[in-house]
Amino acid sequence: xxxxxxxxxxxxxxxxxxxxxxxxxxxxxxxxxxxxxxxxxxxxxxxxxxxxxxxxxxxxxxxxxxxxxxxxxxxxxxxxxxxxxxxxxxxxxxxxxxxxxxxxxxxxxxxxxxxxxxxxxxxxxxxxxxxxxxxxxxxxxxxxxxxxxxxxxxxxxxxxxxxxxxxxxxxxxxxxxxxxxxxxxxxxxxxxxxxxxxxxxxxxxxxxxxxxxxxxxxxxxxxxxxxxxxxxxxxxxxxxxxxxxxxxxxxxxxxxxxxxxxxxxxxxxxxxxxxxxxxxxxxxxxxxxxxxxxxxxxxxxxxxxxxxxxxxxxxxxxxxxxxxxxxxxxxxxxxxxxxxxxxxxxxxxxxxxxxxxxxxxxxxxxxxxxxxxxxxxxxxxxxxxxxxxxxxxxxxxxxxxxxxxxxxxxxxxxxxxxxxxxxxxxxxxxxxxxxxxxxxxxxxxxxxxxxxxxxxxxxxxxxxxxxxxxxxxxxxxxxxxxxxxxxxxxxxxxxxxxxxxxxxxxxxxxxxxxxxxxxxxxxxxxxxxxxxxxxxxxxxxxxxxxxxxxxxxxxxxxxxxxxxxxxxxxxx
Amino acid sequence: xxxxxxxxxxxxxxxxxxxxxxxxxxxxxxxxxxxxxxxxxxxxxxxxxxxxxxxxxxxxxxxxxxxxxxxxxxxxxxxxxxxxxxxxxxxxxxxxxxxxxxxxxxxxxxxxxxxxxxxxxxxxxxxxxxxxxxxxxxxxxxxxxxxxxxxxxxxxxxxxxxxxxxxxxxxxxxxxxxxxxxxxxxxxxxxxxxxxxxxxxxxxxxxxxxxxxxxxxxxxxxxxxxxxxxxxxxxxxxxxxxxxxxxxxxxxxxxxxxxxxxxxxxxxxxxxxxxxxxxxxxxxxxxxxxxxxxxxxxxxxxxxxxxx
Numbered sequence: 001x002x003x004x005x006x007x008x009x010x011x012x013x014x015x016x017x018x019x020x021x022x023x024x025x026x027x028x029x030x031x032x033x034x035x036x037x038x039x040x041x042x043x044x045x046x047x048x049x050x051x052x053x054x055x056x057x058x059x060x061x062x063x064x065x066x067x068x069x070x071x072x073x074x075x076x077x078x079x080x081x082x083x084x085x086x087x088x089x090x091x092x093x094x095x096x097x098x099x100x101x102x103x104x105x106x107x108x109x110x111x112x113x114x115x116x117x118x119x120x121x122x123x124x125x126x127x128x129x130x131x132x133x134x135x136x137x138x139x140x141x142x143x144x145x146x147x148x149x150x151x152x153x154x155x156x157x158x159x160x161x162x163x164x165x166x167x168x169x170x171x172x173x174x175x176x177x178x179x180x181x182x183x184x185x186x187x188x189x190x191x192x193x194x195x196x197x198x199x200x201x202x203x204x205x206x207x208x209x210x211x212x213x214x215x216x217x218x219x220x221x222x223x224x225x226x227x228x229x230x231x232x233x234x235x236x237x238x239x240x241x242x243x244x245x246x247x248x249x250x251x252x253x254x255x256x257x258x259x260x261x262x263x264x265x266x267x268x269x270x271x272x273x274x275x276x277x278x279x280x281x282x283x284x285x286x287x288x289x290x291x292x293x294x295x296x297x298x299x300x301x302x303x304x305x306x307x308x309x310x311x312x313x314x315x316x317x318x319x320x321x322x323x324x325x326x327x328x329x330x331x332x333x334x335x336x337x338x339x340x341x342x343x344x345x346x347x348x349x350x351x352x353x354x355x356x357x358x359x360x361x362x363x364x365x366x367x368x369x370x371x372x373x374x375x376x377x378x379x380x381x382x383x384x385x386x387x388x389x390x391x392x393x394x395x396x397x398x399x400x401x402x403x404x405x406x407x408x409x410x411x412x413x414x415x416x417x418x419x420x421x422x423x424x425x426x427x428x429x430x431x432x433x434x435x436x437x438x439x440x441x442x443x444x445x446x447x448x449x450x451x452x453x454x455x456x457x458x459x460x461x462x463x464x465x466x467x468x469x470x471x472x473x474x475x476x477x478x479x480x481x482x483x484x485x486x487x488x489x490x491x492x493x494x495x496x497x498x499x500x501x502x503x504x505x506x507x508x509x510x511x512x513x514x515x516x517x518x519x520x521x522x523x524x525x526x527x528x529x530x531x532x533x534x535x536x537x538x539x540x541x542x543x544x545x546x547x548x549x550x551x552x553x554x555x556x557x558x559x560x561x562x563x564x565x566x567x568x569x570x571x572x
Numbered sequence: 573x574x575x576x577x578x579x580x581x582x583x584x585x586x587x588x589x590x591x592x593x594x595x596x597x598x599x600x601x602x603x604x605x606x607x608x609x610x611x612x613x614x615x616x617x618x619x620x621x622x623x624x625x626x627x628x629x630x631x632x633x634x635x636x637x638x639x640x641x642x643x644x645x646x647x648x649x650x651x652x653x654x655x656x657x658x659x660x661x662x663x664x665x666x667x668x669x670x671x672x673x674x675x676x677x678x679x680x681x682x683x684x685x686x687x688x689x690x691x692x693x694x695x696x697x698x699x700x701x702x703x704x705x706x707x708x709x710x711x712x713x714x715x716x717x718x719x720x721x722x723x724x725x726x727x728x729x730x731x732x733x734x735x736x737x738x739x740x741x742x743x744x745x746x747x748x749x750x751x752x753x754x755x756x757x758x759x760x761x762x763x764x765x766x767x768x769x770x771x772x773x774x775x776x777x778x779x780x781x782x783x784x785x786x787x788x789x790x791x792x793x794x795x796x797x798x799x800x801x802x803x804x805x806x807x808x809x810x811x812x813x814x815x816x817x818x819x820x821x822x823x824x825x826x827x828x829x830x831x832x833x834x835x836x837x838x839x840x841x842x843x844x845x846x847x848x849x850x851x852x853x854x855x856x857x858x859x860x861x862x863x864x865x866x867x868x869x870x871x872x873x874x875x876x877x878x879x880x
Contacts, residue, residue, distance in 0.1 A: 368767070390769040399767055407767060410760035412827045421757055422768035424750050431749050475768065 005068025007032045007166055007197040013062035015048050022048040024221045030197040037212035038201045041241055041494040044218040046201050050168055054087045055080040084165030088155050088172060096144030101126035103143050104158045129157055149180030166197040173207060177354030185211050205234045217241055241495055250527025253506045258344030261514050262483055266337035267374035269364035273357035273538050337374055338540045344512040347505060349529030351558050357538040358518045359402055362485040366399040367392040378483060393422055398476025402487040408472045411461030415453050416442035418460045418471050423479035445474040466497025482513040502528060522551050536561035581820060581836040592847035599850055606729045610721055612842035613731035614790040614809060619816045620742040621783030623834045626817050628779045629759035629826025630686040635787040637697035639806030642667045642791030644701045647710040647801025650717055657716035661792055668788015669781050671697055676777030705803040713799050720796035731793050738786055743831035759826030816841055819869040
């Protein structure tokens with residue numbers, strides 16, 4: 001099928017670390033202009049394979065052919081670089097205080113005599129590079145002032161500088177919102193057209209299917225599956241990754257809802273949540289004209305969906321009325337402030353683009369916003385909003401933050417310390433530590449949540465992402481929290497751990513907990529939630545019950561603040 | 573890893589002692605060890621407070637000046653205002669605690685980084701000490717007070733007991749109280765601690781308060797040792813103390829460190845200075861050795877970390 005020689009051909013790659021066989025005879029190839037998606041659970045060997053490609057580690061056996069030539073030795077990052085193999089790192093490796101141009105040319109600055117930096121030439125070189133790749137970035141801009149997506153572009157641009165042939169991307173979208181991902185994919189497609197090979201590693205399957213040409217699945221250091229993207233589907237790939245039938249990937253169990261446990265009234269937390277003025281109510285005829293196209297344009301093509309083309313008249317009429325908010329107000333009618341209720345056993349998904357206020361909603365509920373206003377009642381009791389997390393924890397709240405390494409865990413401290421940190425009072429009243437009872441409690445929690453760690457005394461930073469996340473969960477379960485605020489609970493964790501987290505959510509719901517889950521993964525939101533709150537620019541755009549929440553509607557609300565039919569025909 | 577980390581300063585200390593013992597017959601005498609405890613009490617007493625501060629992820633540069641200020645205030649009260657020894661002692665510790673509280677408040681309320689906040693109080697405390705003493709030493713502290721340095725309760729030198737008391741106090745706080753647990757958590761990840769409901773500001777302020785109080789106590793021992801309050805005393809103590817804590821295995825980025833480590837680190841420096849003096853090594857050269865010691869200790873620690 002490929003007339004041109006393969007860009008990269010790896011055959012029989014093995015790599016052993018001590019007793020662990022990280023790679024066992026893996027064959028892996030990438031053609032020019034191809035996006036090869038590399039999938040596998042954590043520890044399947046993806047990182048090792050990438051490291052063998054970038055020269056960070058050398059394979060024990062196996063051959064690597066480059067552009068159809070003789071086998072090459074990639075024994076150093078320098079060698080990989082000279083071949084044109086470039087890695088875009090998951091953790092952004094940029095100097096925030098330097099300009100875009102300075103970052104792109106870092107380590108290869110154009111110089112004049114005496115080794116002085118030629119700033120003009122540097123800006124010009126960066127400018128040309130940005131332009132050829134169609135990145136709308138100012139070379140003089142300070143990287144620290146850019147958005148996460150723009151920084152990602154700088155990172156890619158840096159990797160593309162001078163003769164890149166193969167681009168390796170490891171979880172490039174973990175810090176991006178939906179629209180930013182869309183932009184990234186446009187860029188990747190352009191690069192692909194110019195004959196670059198791309199290896200794409202991600203935990204987000206939908207993305208992989210949107211951008212990939214071919215899927216390669218690793219499991220336990222072996223290649224277990226390979227197929228063109230158009231000939232496979234997510235269920236097959238997931239089965240191959242875990243090597244067992246997962247049954248339902250989102251094992252949501254129906255739960256009978258109980259009493260109202262959480263009442264949120266006119267919550268606002270400047271600057272990002274609930275502070276915008278209500279949108280003007282559009283006059284029916286004002287929306288009709290050309291609105292359709294505008295919305296299409298604004299919405300672009302969501303990456304895992306066909307264009308929502310079915311709109312038309314056929315759908316407009318049968319569309320349900322805009323959903324009511326918790327207290328019966330129409331969206332926007334009560335100002336921008338957020339109002340909703342949650343009942344025992346309810347899992348509420350919170351959707352929205354980055355910067356929509358979805359994380360602020362959780363942190364404001366948890367008392368972390370000193371300027372928050374509004375009323376929050378938990379089980380009928382008023383909760384002081386600005387008195388810090390302690391008050392929220394006492395009322396039974398628990399917050400799993402978006403970035404567990406930066407704001408969730410004390411990485412160098414033992415698992416035990418991390419589990420009991422929020423609730424030492426539960427074990428002892430006085431100022432002294434509880435000693436043995438604490439160890440027992442930590443052991444119980446690690447067993448209950450199936451946290452795989454050598455012991456409760458191991459540093460939590462040494463555990464895998466999934467087990468770290470379960471440690472944060474253990475902290476709140478140990479604290480007895482039953483109003484759980486989860487911000488991206490499955491980000492960057494392997495499929496097996498994801499399913500464990502979902503099961504746990506089910507268990508908690510069955511026991512009468514309330515779960516608010518912010519997620520960038522639409523299938524996860526739709527799969528696990530009883531209801532979905534959709535935020536748009538700090539405003540509660542919609543509150544949809546599970547049955548009414550189609551991916552198209554949720555996405556449209558998130559991207560435009562309006563229902564999917566609203567552009568076609570005025571509702572009501 | 574912890575074991576190796578602990579072993580290195582312990583083994584270095586042992587080897588150093590063996591070396592000095594072999595070279596100088598006076599090294600292993602009780603008299604010499606009493607002298608060590610007397611002369612370097614400041615290092616270990618302040619070091620205990622600094623262990624708390626550094627484990628919490630902070631730093632206190634003001635301790636040297638606080639030593640001078642506490643000593644001068646106590647000496648002034650006793651010499652010029654006939655205050656009894658116990659009042660002088662309380663006053664000195666109180667002055668140290670107050671300085672620490674100021675540090676803690678500036679850091680937590682005004683969000684000034686610890687390095688800058690305590691650099692400021694370093695200058696302020698020094699200036700206050702010089703002004704109170706009018707630039708000269710306040711001589712003639714009463715014998716009852718000087719017992720802090722020369723007394724022998726239970727047949728042991730008083731400074732040794734004070735070191736032991738401060739070490740036990742801080743070790744108890746760090747290992748057996750919720751406060752200590754929070755100190756480690758804040759040092760390891762302050763934001764995670766805050767989200768877990770830890771009152772980060774309160775704990776941080778207490779950490780600096782205890783650090784200041786112990787610096788005040790060290791200032792009293794120094795004043796008692798010299799029999800006078802010296803407004804220019806305690807200079808550069810902050811650097812010796814940081815050296816001791818870091819050589820003892822603490823990380824300046826917080827979350828790591830222990831009382832045992834600081835005791836070993838402090839003793840290593842004290843013994844190095846004392847033995848070098850006994851052998852007649854030029855004091856100028858001693859600084860070079862101690863400089864090499866801190867760089868070597870941290871370089872080794874980094875290597876160990878990378879291996880893990």
